[in-house]
Amino acid sequence: MLDTLITSRTRLNLLLKFFSNPQTISYLRSLAEEFGESTNSVRLELNRLSEAGYLNSKADGNTITYRANTSHPLFPEISRIVSKYLGLDSLMEQVIYNLGDLRNAWIIGDYAKGKDTGLIDLVIVGAPDQQYLDTLLARAEQMISRKIRVLVLSAEELPRLRETLGLDQGILLVGNRPNPPHKSQVSENE
Numbered sequence: 001m002l003d004t005l006i007t008s009r010t011r012l013n014l015l016l017k018f019f020s021n022p023q024t025i026s027y028l029r030s031l032a033e034e035f036g037e038s039t040n041s042v043r044l045e046l047n048r049l050s051e052a053g054y055l056n057s058k059a060d061g062n063t064i065t066y067r068a069n070t071s072h073p074l075f076p077e078i079s080r081i082v083s084k085y086l087g088l089d090s091l092m093e094q095v096i097y098n099l100g101d102l103r104n105a106w107i108i109g110d111y112a113k114g115k116d117t118g119l120i121d122l123v124i125v126g127a128p129d130q131q132y133l134d135t136l137l138a139r140a141e142q143m144i145s146r147k148i149r150v151l152v153l154s155a156e157e158l159p160r161l162r163e164t165l166g167l168d169q170g171i172l173l174v175g176n177r178p179n180p181p182h183k184s185q186v187s188e189n190e
Helices: 009-020 028-035 039-051 075-086 088-094 130-144 158-165
Strands: 055-060 063-068 102-108 119-126 147-153 171-174
Touching: 009 028, 009 039, 009 063, 009 075, 028 039, 028 063, 039 055, 102 158, 130 147, 147 158
Parallel strands: 119 147
Antiparallel strands: 055 063, 102 119, 102 171
């Protein structure tokens, strides 16, 4: 759908990368390597998106980093389009909003990095009915033509696994980002 509207595969990859998770920050060589593209083709598209105001760039030594311009008037619409393309809107409607006992939900892994690999990693904090969750997931997978892999955590497990799972780099769908423990709160045995 979106790939027929945006014929430049590099531009599409950049939009997916930056607008699926607005916290994403990246630089030219990393993007070229990730996309398997030449630095020239990635640079050209980064320049076009920056000149149009869709991306912000910032010099960091010899490296220029890029991120989505969340102040751009079209940012919400582009994010919604990207979300629809990736199937995240259907995931929210079909699974997340119907689970009941749910404190937090994140998308982690490739999708949080803006890579459409066909596998969505979802972390849920709460106590959903597993059978009902499986039914909702099967329906959502059919609708979005992607596999969804879910990890259900209790509220007690969350602090211990937050860093390992990379939740701070994930896309928060429901709830608040938990504050990391202060060093003084972490015992020496951990």
